[in-house]
Amino acid sequence: MTHWLEGIFQFLFKYRPTEFAKGDFAFGAPYSIIILLLAAAAIAFAAVMSYAGVRGKSSRRDRWVLGGLRVAALATVFSSSVAADIRAQQDKLQDSQITSTARFGVCETPGVRSEENLPPGVDASLASLSTSMANAAKTKILSTLKVACSESIQGFEKAYRITFFAAIGALILGAFLPGWPAKWGGRGSAPMPAAD
Numbered sequence: 001m002t003h004w005l006e007g008i009f010q011f012l013f014k015y016r017p018t019e020f021a022k023g024d025f026a027f028g029a030p031y032s033i034i035i036l037l038l039a040a041a042a043i044a045f046a047a048v049m050s051y052a053g054v055r056g057k058s059s060r061r062d063r064w065v066l067g068g069l070r071v072a073a074l075a076t077v078f079s080s081s082v083a084a085d086i087r088a089q090q091d092k093l094q095d096s097q098i099t100s101t102a103r104f105g106v107c108e109t110p111g112v113r114s115e116e117n118l119p120p121g122v123d124a125s126l127a128s129l130s131t132s133m134a135n136a137a138k139t140k141i142l143s144t145l146k147v148a149c150s151e152s153i154q155g156f157e158k159a160y161r162i163t164f165f166a167a168i169g170a171l172i173l174g175a176f177l178p179g180w181p182a183k184w185g186g187r188g189s190a191p192m193p194a195a196d
Helices: 003-013 017-021 031-049 060-078 084-095 122-127 131-175
Strands: none
Touching: 031 060, 060 131, 122 131
16 A cells, blocks of 8 residues: 555554454444444435435535435444443443432543543442542543543544534635536537538
């Protein structure tokens, strides 16, 4: 793989291709995720095929480009998810039966020191453990929250970066469309080639 392709690959997937070559690909998602991915594929297929019946002066290529842009927008939304272990921790926190009105933020909670920023109800669970186990559990919870926060921020950064470059690309494309910067007279305004 050429150097610039490796750079693009590393930008998109965080690691170089040689790191991925060291492992085996496995799809160990639960059934709910598989069903969600199948639904997303059906929506993407419907998005592309919705342009198949479009009438007018658009070409087949135009319809495929528009369908591809729709799929890319959907992929951007679906790819902004977090890692599986962080998602499991989020599900565990949401499924807990503890009801609380205390405010909690994954990255920070206003008025709470970062080393004390624990989800509501965790203090009661930690109190039932020995001191060493409670400290270890607290450290693990805080490190997991830190990873969740950084992955969330990275996801937003990537989504905004992609959106920025798509907007710049649309602006450049728009600059080459007919009718700008001068008025466009229509298809009939172009001079016809001379017949021999």
